[in-house]
Amino acid sequence: MLHRLTRPALPLAAAAALVGGLLALGAQDRAGAAVPDTLALTITNDSGRSDPVYLYDLGTQLSSGQQGWADANGTFHAWPTGGNPPTPAPDAAIPGPAAGQSLTIRIPKFSGRIYFSYGQKLVFKLTTGGLVQPAVQNPSDPNRNILFNWSEYTLNDSGLWLNSTQVDMFSAPYAVGVQRSDGSVSSTGHLKPGGWSGFFGALRAQQGGWAGLVQTRSDGTFLRALSPLYGVETGALPAGVMDDYVNRVWQKYSTQTLTVTPFADRPDTKYYGRVSGNVMNFTDSSGTVVTSFQKPDADSVFGCHKLLDAPNDQVRGPISRTLCAGFNRSTLLVDANQPDTRTADFYQDSVTNQYARAVHAQMADGKAYAFAFDDVGDQESLVQDGNPRQAYLTLDPLG
Incomplete structure (x- = not known):
């Protein structure tokens, strides 16, 4: 699955193109039984919280390309035309299950997000370009003090892709699951016992400005931690936080070759990187330069964009993906052959x-x-x- 960074400030059409549309890349050639027009999604509230839960199924209808929302029955509703300044969106909230209860809704063939919020409905608005989603890196966003999160999914003729995500923020915990055709259930996304407080404790204890990513209510209640991309963009995290590592990578590969094998199923496809000045040039096996990267800053590293842009092609994009993972996990100095998929090597650099x-x-x-x-x-x-056969979303306890 090719996942792309989703930017909440973008209209949903852009987010859907970056997330759900790419989830299905390569899927169309997978043969399988017919996928129904809607699929049951059971939401179980194991949060232990007494406040009400609100659900939203927002995205792009795959058959028409229209943006909109789905109700609890899986019926699609297109958004009306928005305005400038943005106008309020129709109330798309589905009342969620109380603590200890479950609710089953239907989700249509869609590329989008399942939002959930505690205590308050989320505020959505429409521009002339589509839906404006919550952007809590902005302190004036109306959703700033609401505890909420979302899952991303694509349901199409080739099946279901459903994930939990912390690409934009770490917030209210949840897990996702699917029941397969043989009746077995696969799930992911649960925290360890104590994981909520453990995460915030680790981030607050980390030197170098990382504690600035944490957002709380006025009473100190944890709401979320912003991704480091938003931390850099808002000044909550120093813009030069990755400079030392990037400089060491650039120094190493000015005298050594970085070999990238981007496709696990194509081990003979390799690209070779060497640094010259401020540029890392990649050549193919014939020695032809196929793409080049300027020395990236933290914004490019954390966002896997800008100087590490990853187009949906067969050369630059796959190389950039590999570099991005290597920079974020700090494996580029450990092994000159990338990607390094040994988890023991991840995040070991200071x-x-x-x-x-x-x-x-x-x-x-x-x-x-x-x-x-x-x-x-x-x-x-x-x-x-x-x-x-069925999908699952489980709202987990915070601590």
Whole structure:
């Protein structure tokens, strides 16, 4: 699965193109039984919280390309035309299950998100370009003090892709699951016991400004931690937080070759990187330069974009994915052959993505989407099936 960073401030069409549309890449050639037009999704509230839960199924209808929402029966509703300034969106909230209870809704063939919030409904607005989603890195966002989170999914003719994500923030914990055609159930996303407080404790104790990612209510209640990308963009995390590591990588590969084998199923496809000045050039086996990267800054590393842009092609994108994973996990100095998929090598340098390190450390199965290409080496928190019987979303306790 190719996961892309989702930016909550973007209209949903952009988010869907970056997330769900790419979830299905390569899936269309998988043969399987017919996938129904809607699929049962059971939401179980194991949070232990007494406040009401609100659910939202928002995304892009795959058959029409229209943006909209689905009600509890899986019926699609297109968004009306928005305005400038943005206008309030129709109330798409589905009342969720009380603590200790479950609710089953239907989800349509969609590429989008399942949002859930505690205590208050989320505020959504519409621009002329589509839906504006919560952007809590902005202190004036109306959702700033609401405890909420979301899962991402694509349901299409080739099956279901459903993941938990911390690409944009770590917040209210949950797990996802799927019942397969043979009746077995696969799930991922649960925290370890004490994982909620363990994550925030680790981030707050980390030197170098990482504690600035944590957002709380005025009474000190934890709400979330922003991703380091948003930390850099808002000044909550120093912009030069990755500079030392990047400089060491650049120095190493000015005299050595970095070999990238981006496709696990194509081990003979290799690219060779060498640094010259401020540029890392990659050549193919014939010695032809196929792509080049300027020395990235922290923004590019954490977002896997800008100077580490990853187009949906067969050369630059796969190389960039590999570099992005290597920078975030700090494996590029450990092994000159990438990707390094040995988890014992991850996050061992003193300069690394400490947010991603803390997220993975608190996951029960070690799997998470803590940055955009965390699926390199199969480290992502994803369930997928070509002929799903049912999907699951479990709201877990905070601590």
